[in-house]
Amino acid sequence: MMKDSNGIMTKTSERTMLINIGPQHPSTHGVLRMLVTLSGEQIIKIEPIIGYLHRGMEKMAETRTYLQYLPIVDRIDYLSGFFCSYAYISAIENLINTDIPIKAKYIRTLTMEMNRISSHLLWLGCYLLDLGATSPLFYTFIEREKILNIFEDLTGSRMMYNYYTFGGVKRDIDKELLIRIKKFSKEFLKAVQEYEDLITNNPIFLTRTKNIGILSKEDATEYSITGANLRACGIQKDLRKDSPYLIYNNLEFSVPTGTISNSHSRYIMRIKEMKESNKIINQCTDWLLSNIEDNEINTKINPLTIKPNGAALGEVESTRGLLQCYIEANGTEFPNRIKWRTPSFYATQAINTIAKGFMIPDLMAIFGSLDIIMPEVDR
Amino acid sequence: MFKEFETKFDILNKTIILPNIQEFYIKKENIKEVLRYLKNSPETIFSRLDCIIAKDNSKNFTVSYILNSDTYNTKCAISYYLDYEEAETVSISDIYKNATWDEREIYDLFGIKFNNHPNLKRILLPDSFKGNPLRKDYIANDERLKWNND
Amino acid sequence: MNIILSTIDAISNWARSNSLWPLTFATSCCGIEMMSVSASDYDIARFGSEVFRASPRQADLLIIAGTITHKMAPLLLKLYEQMPELKYVIAMGACACSGGMFKNDSYSVVYGADKIIPVDIYLPMCPPKPEALIDAIRKLQSEIKKESLTTRKELIAKHKSKLKIQDDLDILIQEDVNIFKMGI
Numbered sequence: 098m099m100k101d102s103n104g105i106m107t108k109t110s111e112r113t114m115l116i117n118i119g120p121q122h123p124s125t126h127g128v129l130r131m132l133v134t135l136s137g138e139q140i141i142k143i144e145p146i147i148g149y150l151h152r153g154m155e156k157m158a159e160t161r162t163y164l165q166y167l168p169i170v171d172r173i174d175y176l177s178g179f180f181c182s183y184a185y186i187s188a189i190e191n192l193i194n195t196d197i198p199i200k201a202k203y204i205r206t207l208t209m210e211m212n213r214i215s216s217h218l219l220w221l222g223c224y225l226l227d228l229g230a231t232s233p234l235f236y237t238f239i240e241r242e243k244i245l246n247i248f249e250d251l252t253g254s255r256m257m258y259n260y261y262t263f264g265g266v267k268r269d270i271d272k273e274l275l276i277r278i279k280k281f282s283k284e285f286l287k288a289v290q291e292y293e294d295l296i297t298n299n300p301i302f303l304t305r306t307k308n309i310g311i312l313s314k315e316d317a318t319e320y321s322i323t324g325a326n327l328r329a330c331g332i333q334k335d336l337r338k339d340s341p342y343l344i345y346n347n348l349e350f351s352v353p354t355g356t357i358s359n360s361h362s363r364y365i366m367r368i369k370e371m372k373e374s375n376k377i378i379n380q381c382t383d384w385l386l387s388n389i390e391d392n393e394i395n396t397k398i399n400p401l402t403i404k405p406n407g408a409a410l411g412e413v414e415s416t417r418g419l420l421q422c423y424i425e426a427n428g429t430e431f432p433n434r435i436k437w438r439t440p441s442f443y444a445t446q447a448i449n450t451i452a453k454g455f456m457i458p459d460l461m462a463i464f465g466s467l468d469i470i471m472p473e474v475d476r
Numbered sequence: 477m478f479k480e481f482e483t484k485f486d487i488l489n490k491t492i493i494l495p496n497i498q499e500f501y502i503k504k505e506n507i508k509e510v511l512r513y514l515k516n517s518p519e520t521i522f523s524r525l526d527c528i529i530a531k532d533n534s535k536n537f538t539v540s541y542i543l544n545s546d547t548y549n550t551k552c553a554i555s556y557y558l559d560y561e562e563a564e565t566v567s568i569s570d571i572y573k574n575a576t577w578d579e580r581e582i583y584d585l586f587g588i589k590f591n592n593h594p595n596l597k598r599i600l601l602p603d604s605f606k607g608n609p610l611r612k613d614y615i616a617n618d619e620r621l622k623w624n625n626d
Numbered sequence: 627m628n629i630i631l632s633t634i635d636a637i638s639n640w641a642r643s644n645s646l647w648p649l650t651f652a653t654s655c656c657g658i659e660m661m662s663v664s665a666s667d668y669d670i671a672r673f674g675s676e677v678f679r680a681s682p683r684q685a686d687l688l689i690i691a692g693t694i695t696h697k698m699a700p701l702l703l704k705l706y707e708q709m710p711e712l713k714y715v716i717a718m719g720a721c722a723c724s725g726g727m728f729k730n731d732s733y734s735v736v737y738g739a740d741k742i743i744p745v746d747i748y749l750p751m752c753p754p755k756p757e758a759l760i761d762a763i764r765k766l767q768s769e770i771k772k773e774s775l776t777t778r779k780e781l782i783a784k785h786k787s788k789l790k791i792q793d794d795l796d797i798l799i800q801e802d803v804n805i806f807k808m809g810i
Contacts, residue, residue, distance in 0.1 A: 120701055123650045123680045124802035127657075128698060149698045150601040150653055153732040156609055162730055169727060175655040191494040219658070222665075256655065256753055318546070319573040321524045332546070339549050409494040410542075419511040422541075423493075423529055438542075446577050472654060475600060601734065602697045609733050616733055621697045623738045 124227040127471025150475040158435040164400040171257045176216040180415040182261045184422040188411030192345040198393040201265035208382040215244045216416040224465040265395030306360040310463035320447040324418030325366040329358035336414035360466040439473040499553040525572040530582045567593040585610040643770035644674040649685035654692030656719035656753045682708040694736045706743045717745045721751040748768040799807040
């Protein structure tokens with residue numbers, strides 16, 4: 098018999114312990130704080146505390162014009178800057194009712210799929226670093242540096258691109274860069290084969306991730322989880338196939354689904370998604386190489402004359418799920434309200450349901466496989 | 477798709493969110509019945525709640541719920557108005573589970589209270605922060621802001 | 627006497643500057659560039675930072691990579707106070723130098739990490755390229771080589787006088803303890 102914190106006598110087996118996994122931690126993917134209630138080593142309850150990176154991006158939109166807000170949009174999810182840019186720009190293009198030329202659509206698709214690959218490569222290296230394996234980080238960063246060098250020659254920056262604009266893209270893509278992309282795509286297939294040989298059938302990896310962190314279909318719909326976490330359950334839902342935007346109608350690719358969603362199957366989903374993105378990149382570069390003389394990449398719009406009226410919703414299938422941007426305009430050059438619906442916010446909310454009942458060393462294996470990033474949660 | 481829904485409840489206004497989302501304005505008291513009907517009725521199975529949006533129009537607040545249907549692959553929006561003085565409404569966390577954190581964020585940034593919420597407290601800002609920043613009449617008067625001087 | 631001290635100075639400064647071990651403190655986008663510096667293409671282990679330590683008791687360089695908000699500021703101060711002497715601080719990125727692009731409008735961002743703790747090297751750009759971070763660490767190493775054993779106490783006292791939010795710290799720590807108690 099022992100005394101607990103309120104001075105009441107309880108049996109030793111009923112005592113629980115409260116641990117703080119603080120904001121500064123090498124594997125919480127940013128600044129997230131978790132209060133974990135344990136009984137022995139088993140998790141009873143997790144309460145996440147967020148807000149350590151809240152920078153006030155939604156309030157900043159009310160004192161800036163539409164063009165002045167555009168560089169800030171990349172920082173909502175810094176690993177997939179092209180997707181956030183596209184969600185904001187497609188909402189505005191709906192409001193002012195313009196078309197974009199077809200070469201700009203192909204360039205946008207090509208850059209977004211390459212961004213998807215680079216984000217998944219970083220996720221793979223960091224997930225295995227959380228589990229204790231330090232080598233795959235160095236392998237995956239080699240391929241990621243090749244992609245970032247291509248982006249630097251195209252847009253001028255490695256991470257915050259600011260490349261899309263109202264009505265198209267800012268600069269044209271030339272022939273040498275397209276040949277470099279084709280060469281990268283051939284080397285990438287061999288690299289993915291190397292990662293699979295190294296990781297997928299490793300017995301330590303299998304014991305640490307199979308049957309851990311199971312997400313059922315009802316929970317996934319109740320908590321509105323989207324992306325690879327949902328497709329691993331067996332529900333086939335992908336915005337690129339349900340309501341296609343840009344030129345996904347003309348491309349041949351498939352969307353992988355699984356049967357049961359645990360940490361291991363979420364890992365397999367993302368490896369398959371990388372291979373499908375590789376196919377899309379090949380098809381886009383073939384089209385662009387055969388239409389190299391086409392010079393129209395931008396319908397010229399004067400940004401000082403953008404004063405729309407009404408409400409619009411721009412959405413995109415991002416690397417982590419469904420990303421939406423809601424804009425309400427009132428006829429002046431400043432928007433009235435901009436709201437971001439980000440997928441990581443809802444995945445963090447569901448972590449209490451997913452991780453209940455497992456041991457504390459499994460917590461990082463579950464948390465890492467959900468692919469959560471903190472500036473999306475806090476904005 | 478919304479024929480039975482429009483005959484059953486009284487709708488004050490209808491607008492469109494571009495590109496093709498229908499928005500219905502209703503009265504504040506009917507919100508729970510409307511959402512339960514839309515979730516369970518076989519002509520519109522809105523099984524997931526995408527997000528909750530709150531806006532400040534300088535005269536009153538607007539709260540909108542964006543719903544998404546897996547089977548029919550469509551979206552719709554349900555909205556109502558709230559006055560400045562009595563900014564109180566009811567929580568829908570027993571119908572859709574992911575509404576808890578959205579409602580906490582709206583309480584934090586706008587000051588709107590939700591009754592019957594399991595855990596209503598600030599989520600993004602520190603607990604002792606003064607003021608609700610996203611209101612149009614917000615004046616910055618918290619003590620922490622004096623660290624930014626000089 | 628001075629000949630002996632200056633030789634000991636030279637040896638001790640050489641040993642300390644060529645083995646700076648950083649702490650993993652990354653809040654935002656600049657953290658990804660810090661990870662790229664430690665990975666294969668731009669390798670920082672050849673300059674002496676062999677490992678990134680997770681605990682502040684075992685590190686002697688704090689690279690502030692990312693935006694500091696009002697909720698995170700007292701925790702940054704606590705981390706700085708837990709590190710053993712002598713310690714150095716690099717403010718990486720525009721947000722840590724001066725508030726960055728959030729300077730005019732934001733209601734919850736601290737405009738620069740030097741409002742909270744003393745900073746030795748400022749590194750602008752948004753985000754800085756990995757080569758720029760290596761350049762900053764080399765500059766810090768050349769600054770360390772100019773130090774001397776006789777001025778060590780004054781250096782520590784000068785850093786302590788610059789800690790700014792000590793008065794508010796008690797209220798903030800009490801708030802922290804209250805969050806913890808509610809979980810029980």
